[in-house]
Amino acid sequence: MAKLKHVLLLIESSRAYGRDCLLGVADYLRAHGGWHVLNIERGLSEQLPKAIARWKGDGVLARIENARIAAAIQAFGVPTVDLRGSYPPPGGAIFDSDHAAIGQMAAEHFLDVGFTKLAFCGFPGVGFSEQRGAAFCEHLSARDIKTHVYEPQNQRLMPTDVLGWEARGEFEGATIASWLKGLPRPLAVFACNDIRGRQVIEACHQFGIAVPDEVAVVGVDDDEVICELSSPPLSSIRPNAQKLGFEGAAMLDGLMRGKKPPAAPILVPPAGISRRLSSDALAIKDTDVAAAIRFIREHACEGIGVPTLLQKLPLSRSSLERRFKVAVGRTPTAEIERVRMERAKLLLAETNNSLKNVARLTGYGTASQFATAFKRYAEMTPGQFRERNGRQSD
The missing domain is CATH 3.40.50.2300 (Response regulator)
Known part of the structure; x- marks a missing residue:
């Protein structure tokens, strides 16, 4: 032995x-x-x-x-x-x-729900924070979107480690709120980790800024205790x-x-995003399109299509598709597929469900139809995605 x-x-x-x-x-x-x-x-x-x-x-x-x-x-x-x-x-x-992938995921999440005013709040000089923030800003810059970055006061006294920054952040509420009030709204803020995200939410709460209606916030780490202690609860990216x-x-x-x-x-x-109330906002001025997106989020995995949307909205198909494309940059059909595929990715990464069950839970008729659609969307098979991103089991 x-x-x-x-x-x-x-x-x-x-x-x-x-x-x-x-x-x-x-x-x-x-x-x-x-x-x-x-x-x-x-x-x-x-x-x-x-x-x-x-x-x-x-x-x-x-x-x-x-x-x-x-x-x-x-x-x-x-x-x-x-x-x-x-x-x-x-x-x-x-x-x-992969901190760059985390920053890019945050940017895509906010863009998906229509935000065009975005900001980053991190810990200057801390490696993971710098990498996440840089990727977030670069991803948005490629879309010609400027990112506002929080700059702490008294930089000569800046901490050098995460715990020092987290402790200092508990006393930065007024400074963070002043920064936020000077930015255009509705605003989406990517925080470098969950504690920083909670500090941003607390600053908003103390100084009369509504979350998520005026400022939506997403953190990183998906630490359930920290996220649920925030008010409202903090949405967070899940590192694997x-x-x-x-x-x-x-x-x-x-x-x-x-x-x-x-x-x-x-x-x-990263494995995905746990969506909680801190980012449950749609930064879309077109109320009909916003209503359509909310309906898609709630029912996409039931196998709905554009005809179902048209039954709920006082719009023709051509008007809906034109206004949808203007508001979010894609068609209603593409948004339905995106929501279904994001749900599929979560099921593949976080559960041991068979492809048949994943297909059923995401509104596809058969495992074969789901696998074909997933490969077209993700440029890999469901099995390859699960191998790269799924939780390990014995």
């Missing part, structure tokens, strides 16, 4: 992102086994216990937050996989969320941290068996 490998886990359990990474590791262990795990319960950037220096093992799976922790891990002299991307372990591997943990564990297993590490970081795309 092969000897169990001793693996040290240094992944914070204080946030949903870290807990999902740990769940991904657990998924891998259920499927493959072969490890004895030492899991150090810790918060983000929490100092390692001194006794850990005496640990002897075969590999480390970590989210390395600072140079001190990076040095302590390097001293072990064993294969290491980092799941954060800030401090590459020498001779090891790096996994991280569980997949990241699973793939990171698989990589560490290979490194401990003598495989060479990859030359470049491995980036995991």
Whole structure:
């Protein structure tokens, strides 16, 4: 019987992102086994216990937050996989969320519901925030849309880490509100993470700005506790941290068996957006088109078509299609397909439903019809999409 490998886990359990990474590791262990795990319960950037220096093992799976922790891990002299991307372990591997894809997803989400006035609120100097914000702004710039970016006051006293920024942000309400009041509305704000998103919503609440009617907000991480503590609850992009943990564990297993590490970081795309009340707004002046979009959102997966819409609206087909194209840049038929496909992506990534069930739940007659439509829309088969984006199972 092969000897169990001793693996040290240094992944914070204080946030949903870290807990999902740990769940991904657990998924891998259920499927493959072969490890004895030492899991150090810790918060983000929490100092390692001194006794850990005496640990002897075969590999480390970590989210390395600072140079001190990076040095302590390097001293072990064993294969290491980092799941954060800030401090590459020498001779090891790096996994991280695809922050550019997250920023692009936020931009597309707001454009899909008709926003043309957009803004970003992040943490200057923090890697993931800078990457998400840059991708958001670049994606919109390619559409000739200017993005407003929050610039904190007293920049000489800016924190250097996430926790420092999050703490400072709790006292920035007046500054954030003043920035928002100077921008055109209706406005959509992309926040670099859920805590920043909650801070934007709180600033709006304190200073009389209606969310989502005047300002819609989307964060990142889909931390249910943080999102539900916001008022209204915060919409959030879901990084696929569980997949990241699973793939990171698989990589560490290979490194401990003598495989060479990859030359470049491995980036995991986000799984989707959890829509809550903070972004439940339509920035469309045409009330008939707005009504059509609301109806599509509610009923697209029932297999409706344009004739069903026309029964609900006092418009001819040509008038609806012309006004729809002006308001959102696509036809009603394309919007119905988009809503159905976004639902299909969520079902493929987050559940183990068969293609037959996914087809039924998204309004397609058969699995074959669904698979053909999905490949045309996503330029990959449902199976390929699920492999790239789905949660791992044992």
